[in-house]
Amino acid sequence: MEISMTGIAKAFGTNQVLRDVSITLKAGEVHALMGENGAGKSTLMNILTGIHKADAGTITIDGVETTYPNPREAEKHGVAFIHQELNIWPNLTLLENLYLMRPIKNAFGMHDKKAMLAEATAKCEELNIDLPLTKEAGECSVGQQQMTEILRILMLDAKVVIMDEPTAALTERETDTLFHMMRQLKSRGVAIVYISHRMEEVFTECDTVTVMRDGHTIITKPIGETDVDEVVRHMVGRSIDEFYPERTTTPGEEILTVTDLIPDGFDNPISFNLRKGEILGVAGLMGAGRTEIMRAIFGVDNHNGGTITLNGESLHFKKPEDAIKAGIAFITEDRKGEGLILDFSIGSNITLPALKQLCPTHILKKDKMVDFADDLSRKLGVKTQSVHLPASSLSGGNQQKVVIAKWIGLSPSIIIMDEPTRGIDIGAKRDIYDLMNDLTNEGVSIIMVSSELPEILGMSDRVMVIHENSVAGILDRETATPESIMTLATGGQ
Known part of the structure; x- marks a missing residue:
């Protein structure tokens, strides 16, 4: 035919x-x-x-x-x-x-x-x-x-x-x-x-x-x-050649330390640290346990032992609300199933996590909410005629920007991004990379889980490689190559 x-x-x-x-x-x-x-x-x-x-x-x-x-x-x-x-x-x-x-x-x-x-x-x-x-x-x-x-x-x-x-x-x-x-x-x-x-x-x-x-x-x-x-x-x-922006941020002091964390279903303890203004890339094969580690840190899933220290204070997140209060945001890999309410307006999605701050008396202040959503959608370059339109009306890249906008509205100190550019086009990817650079310049730290090696290499200050539910190694930007990452990801040394 x-x-x-x-x-x-x-x-x-x-x-x-x-x-x-x-x-x-x-x-x-x-x-x-x-x-x-x-x-x-x-x-x-x-x-x-x-x-x-x-x-x-x-x-x-x-x-x-x-x-x-x-x-x-x-x-x-x-x-x-x-x-x-x-x-x-x-x-x-x-x-x-x-x-x-x-x-x-x-x-x-x-x-x-x-x-x-x-x-x-x-x-x-x-x-x-x-x-x-x-x-x-x-x-x-x-x-x-x-x-x-x-x-x-x-x-x-x-x-x-x-x-x-x-x-x-x-x-x-x-x-x-x-x-x-x-x-x-x-x-x-x-x-x-x-x-x-x-x-x-x-x-x-x-x-x-x-x-x-x-x-x-x-x-x-x-x-x-x-x-x-x-x-x-x-x-x-x-x-x-202009695909990945130049990393200009120099990571500062250590702000997050994960020590001997054992997410549900893991046999091996997970340990790593994160510095201020750093992008820590998390690489590994599908099913290696990358997402499960992030969900355990954020309090979505349980973990059996281990400590999470944030700015010197030992914390235990029993639910995501605890992590959010501590200044941690989580951009899930499933933006449509877990990151957005597609039938809600763009503005409602952006303001949802910040309702307590915007409306402390529990009375919705619509003008304030619309201004808040407008400011963030403009800041992130969400292409829409109005924040009153449903989130389902947006392209994949713009939906992802809305997910990021709703967390940025809380001014987090740490953002976990799980597959932040999956299924979106090249132009929208560059917009998100520029945004990540801007955030780290302001002192925000990012943990970026990605299955795309060029993205890991192009955006990370360090790369943590996961193999079969364990940390196979952590590579500096200078030593991270496709070969070194894949060697660790497949169980090599």
């Missing part, structure tokens, strides 16, 4: 989202679609799959002009979209989610769960996927839910598969499995549209790249004829 989209235009009200966009998808090709959040990538694919109707332009499939009235019709004809926002019912099992729209029935017209389980199990074995098919989706990890959604699409025998940030919530093993699946699909002549901000994945797994900016297609090139610097330049208008 070959698809050509030519001269596509789309506006929502007065907001012109797409202008004269063209792209061609070929059978057996993995086509990367890149651009900053808001560039129009998802809107373009939503038009292809019938979620939106184009205002202008044509779509031809194998030479025949075609439009799908809805996504169900698109799937019937072999065009499937795996969205970044999962279409999973948490109260159903993974198996029930897989067969929700196309159950296998027996001779009496009843759902044949035995046949469905056998077929799904065989497909999992074929693709080397390990899923607890009879477990409720709400009790499964985000990665398992994501793999279920991917598996559902693959079982449709699709001819074109669109993947929007498919690896954002996957472990390294699950990501490897996904890439294996993609290669299998490619060998069968399936066309894949791969929407991602992760350059290393694009350059290792894709054949062609199309870059979009401000609703336009800027370039389309074979991967072998371009490089990361050119792609970044077309996406954001600047070179990758």
